[in-house]
Amino acid sequence: MAVRAAHPVRTLRDLVATLEAAITLVRTNAKSKPVHDLRTTTRRIEAQLELLALLPDLPEHRKPAKKARKLLRKLRRAAGRVRDLDVQRGLIRSKSDEAHKLRSLFKQQRGQAVERLLDIVHKHQSKLDRHLKALLEMLTSAQSLAIPAEHLIQLTLDWYAHQTSAPIHRNHRQLHDIRKAAKLARYIIESAGSASTRHLALTFESLQKSGGDWHDWHTLSRIARRELSSSSSLTQSFTHRREKSLAEYQSQLKALPRNLAPSNPRNIA
Template identity: 30%
Template sequence: MPIAPKRCRLVFRKLERDLEKLAAQQSNETVHRFRTSTRRLQTLLEELMPQRTRKQKKLLKILRAIRQQAGKVRDLDVQLAALRSLKIPLEPRRKTRLLQGLTELRAKHEKKLRKTLTKQTVREIHKHLTRASQEIELKSSGDPATAARQILSRVATPSRPLTEDELHRCRLLVKRARYAAELAPESAATTQFITQLKRLQDILGNWHDWLTLTNTAAERLGDVNQSPLVAVLHNMASGKFRQAVAAVAASSALGTGPKPVPLTPSRKPGARMATPTLRQDPAA
């Protein structure tokens, strides 16, 4: 069944609204909503359209550049939220210093993002959105539910436990599959499927937030042997990793999952995870 017309129109309208809000204020919420809206449009054009026009490709390229800048702000927002939620008495001065450093870096990236979002740029994107929406051929579009399943089929299910790189790729694919499924006409089965994906996405996202914070803290404060705070963060990230792998293994949305979780992540404490490149999705 092709894409529901109402849902397709909503993707474009919502992105237009979220772009305006982001240009006016680069808050935690506006940054997150804009990035989500661009991902939805990207999924629509890349996964459900048999062919993308030149104008649609140009639009995605423009949005990708802004999303990447907004992503730097978003990464710091989730790190700050995670760090503030950590209620431990260890190294209060170092924790305060880390908070201040992340806040200052966030302000720096926010300023760069704001400079990018000029009135001319916003008007240009609105024009591209209008043209791209007019070129959508819903009758020739793919079935959203089928597309979502095909996206999930790219999730690695090795006989051994998942690595952090594989889990990161799984996180991106689950997110994209959810956005594809949300373009389908409403039904009880679709709603249940989306709910399963959303739950899994939240668990995977929570792990990734703590992993990112742990990597940042290790860079600024030293490894687990040099900072008790980093050691606590590493333990938190390890626990979230185990929860995420267990969730992937148990998820009915993914079918047969990987083996149960390892006792600890394979990556060495404080070492950064190499972010893999997702096919047709170069922007992390």
């Protein structure tokens, strides 16, 4: 059986084409799925750029990569704001007046967030296209570069360990950062598409989802406290879900294999 490998430059080229299509779709249809696809594609490109930064002896490409990263971050954050509002609205299952108030607020904010996203696309798409094109041109000679699956696994584990090495006492920001690192690590490892990398990709995906569930409930409970009150029954319901999802996330972090466990995982707050 042939050994599968990652082809980072080839994958990056494919993702740039996917990004172009995703932007075009969002400009005509900023519904939930197109926005989600846009956000995910920016993340996948960022993951390939992280992988390329780990590789020695590549053609010099840091300048356009840095410029592209900056614009990708703007685009991702704008798309992420819309996506987060979609998720928050979806989490509200109650039919109460308080729930209606929050859903109405999120609907209004989503309209504003879509305008912001489209404004960023309008202002920066041509520059982003130019930087990505320059980046790919600089990497043309590395087009055939292949990373064997086992080497990709080690690179990903080392990268993830570096991203999640932090002091013993973790705050909410650090928990959020661990989730984001798991997401990028998943996208890096998925680029090989082999049986040997699939289990690790699923582990990162599960960690990403667990951390994402906690973060969504944490955000929603915070908004409810601000917009309703801490004594609101809806706020209390969201807070309960937040604590439950946090416990599940903590449990998953503590159960990770040694080579994936964040440094000093106890005392996670």
